[in-house]
Amino acid sequence: MKLILSKEKPTCNCGIFGIFGSASASLETYYGLHALQHRGQEASGIVTKDYNENNKPVFRIYKGEGLVTEVFDDPKILHDVLTGKSAIGHTRYSTTGSSESSKNIQPFVVHYRLGNLAVAHNGNLTNARVLREQLVNEGAIFQTTSDTEVIPHLIARSRLNDQVEQIKEAIGKIEGAYCLVILTDDKLIAARDPNGFRPLAIGRLNGSFIIASESCSFDLLSAEFIREVEPGEIIVIDKEVLGIGEVKSFNISDTLINKKHCVFEYIYFSRPDSFIFGHNVDKMRRRLGKALARNHPVYNEDDEKVIVISVPDSSNTTALGYQTELEKLGVDCKLEIGLIRSHYIGRTFIQPGQTNREIGVKIKFNTVKGVLEGRTVVIVDDSIVRGTTSKQLVKLIRDANPKSIHLRISSPPIMHPCFYGMDFPSKDELVAHRYDGNTEEIRKYLGVDSLSYLTIEETLEAVSEAGSENFCHACFSGQYPTEVDPSFKKEIYEL
Numbered sequence: 001m002k003l004i005l006s007k008e009k010p011t012c013n014c015g016i017f018g019i020f021g022s023a024s025a026s027l028e029t030y031y032g033l034h035a036l037q038h039r040g041q042e043a044s045g046i047v048t049k050d051y052n053e054n055n056k057p058v059f060r061i062y063k064g065e066g067l068v069t070e071v072f073d074d075p076k077i078l079h080d081v082l083t084g085k086s087a088i089g090h091t092r093y094s095t096t097g098s099s100e101s102s103k104n105i106q107p108f109v110v111h112y113r114l115g116n117l118a119v120a121h122n123g124n125l126t127n128a129r130v131l132r133e134q135l136v137n138e139g140a141i142f143q144t145t146s147d148t149e150v151i152p153h154l155i156a157r158s159r160l161n162d163q164v165e166q167i168k169e170a171i172g173k174i175e176g177a178y179c180l181v182i183l184t185d186d187k188l189i190a191a192r193d194p195n196g197f198r199p200l201a202i203g204r205l206n207g208s209f210i211i212a213s214e215s216c217s218f219d220l221l222s223a224e225f226i227r228e229v230e231p232g233e234i235i236v237i238d239k240e241v242l243g244i245g246e247v248k249s250f251n252i253s254d255t256l257i258n259k260k261h262c263v264f265e266y267i268y269f270s271r272p273d274s275f276i277f278g279h280n281v282d283k284m285r286r287r288l289g290k291a292l293a294r295n296h297p298v299y300n301e302d303d304e305k306v307i308v309i310s311v312p313d314s315s316n317t318t319a320l321g322y323q324t325e326l327e328k329l330g331v332d333c334k335l336e337i338g339l340i341r342s343h344y345i346g347r348t349f350i351q352p353g354q355t356n357r358e359i360g361v362k363i364k365f366n367t368v369k370g371v372l373e374g375r376t377v378v379i380v381d382d383s384i385v386r387g388t389t390s391k392q393l394v395k396l397i398r399d400a401n402p403k404s405i406h407l408r409i410s411s412p413p414i415m416h417p418c419f420y421g422m423d424f425p426s427k428d429e430l431v432a433h434r435y436d437g438n439t440e441e442i443r444k445y446l447g448v449d450s451l452s453y454l455t456i457e458e459t460l461e462a463v464s465e466a467g468s469e470n471f472c473h474a475c476f477s478g479q480y481p482t483e484v485d486p487s488f489k490k491e492i493y494e495l
């Protein structure tokens with residue numbers, strides 16, 4: 001029997017990458033996507049622009065299901081198939097559209113009146129259903145079930161004659177969360193929604209320009225970070241830009257810029273070595289851990305040190321912040337590695353008779369018993385979604401005979417769905433929603449001696465250097481920063 005481990009953390013985001021003006025564009029896109037693998041592990045694709053034997057622009061495409069290294073497992077793909085000096089790439093979880101359908105793997109490529117066009121998208125379009133219905137009524141034929149496909153349709157149907165103007169017009173019609181890289185026959189174009197929900201950055205490498213979801217892509221390539229794409233900004237990179245060394249910048253429309261960055265990117269999603277929303281993720285994550293210690297400390301029950309452990313890898317940095325601050329508060333404590341995570345699970349097999357959930361956690365984690373036995377243990381984690389994995393993890397730690405287990409979460413309880421590109425399960429599956437946000441009931445369910453979450457106010461205070469008012473916190477508060485089409489909400493609930 002094949003066991004596919006359930007997603008215990010929010011998923012459904014994507015990583016996008018684009019490069020213009022490099023002789024090894026596909027190889028750099030491959031490495032760039034590799035650094036963004038944490039943003040999507042179901043499928044990936046790369047499209048390059050080259051010229052055919054008649055010197056006409058031609059797009060080369062290679063996409064598949066799996067990790068970047070699995071899809072591009074033959075060097076010939078990068079050297080012989082994906083030729084050309086510009087490229088875009090995408091690594092994904094499914095956002096909308098079935099994750100099973102290989103047709104939904106991005107980038108999407110079309111050929112239309114003004115040439116070739118490839119699009120890769122990170123986010124979720126909240127009015128995609130309405131736009132799709134309009135387009136279908138006008139005769140459009142869709143190839144996929146992805147929300148992103150409305151974008152090439154809108155561009156191709158524009159009556160304008162300038163491609164950048166066409167793209168601006170199309171982007172003016174879409175709503176929700178989007179970071180885009182678009183490849184045309186002579187340009188690389190990037191765009192970020194006016195709320196700036198998801199991160200997007202501009203870099204430079206040996207005269208070529210790069211766009212990537214997170215700056216950690218640049219580090220892998222030894223590329224220079226230039227700046228972030230601003231909310232509501234369109235960036236155009238073409239031959240002229242390579243000459244002058246500065247990207248062209250446009251506003252999407254007259255739409256009011258209203259920064260609402262996804263606070264979950266700081267809490268969990270982005271890599272700690274990335275720079276997003278004007279700050280290092282590592283710094284913000286430590287601050288969340290410190291806020292957690294200040295507001296929800298755990299004190300010694302005896303003369304022994306309090307043992308602080310993370311749930312590797314995602315809460316390592318937060319646990320570091322928690323322990324440092326706890327020590328500052330005068331609590332005798334120590335950061336220990338109490339859980340060992342296997343990085344090689346992939347898809348595996350289980351014996352009949354074992355429950356999927358139990359073996360799923362045991363395959364992934366084991367305890368360091370000598371560290372935990374007889375001690376007051378604080379587990380620092382970034383979030384709880386369904387609670388089933390946390391419950392199993394607590395059981396595993398309980399088997400190591402600690403004196404007591406205290407769970408500290410560096411985010412508020414997740415009570416509501418995300419309409420902006422992060423995939424939470426249905427409301428009824430969210431443990432916090434099931435127990436109506438009652439921490440004591442959740443504590444009993446998880447089987448810990450104490451449980452505390454950061455409140456929304458404490459979370460926003462921790463990231464206030466980036467402006468507390470500049471963040472979306474809808475999955476905790478239910479306060480959505482944009483109008484969301486009711487049919488889209490229904491679709492999310494029915495998933």
Ligand code: SF4
Nearest residue numbers: 262418422472474475
């Ligand atoms: S609802 Fe939550 S996960 Fe979605 S964008 Fe807002 S903060 Fe991020």
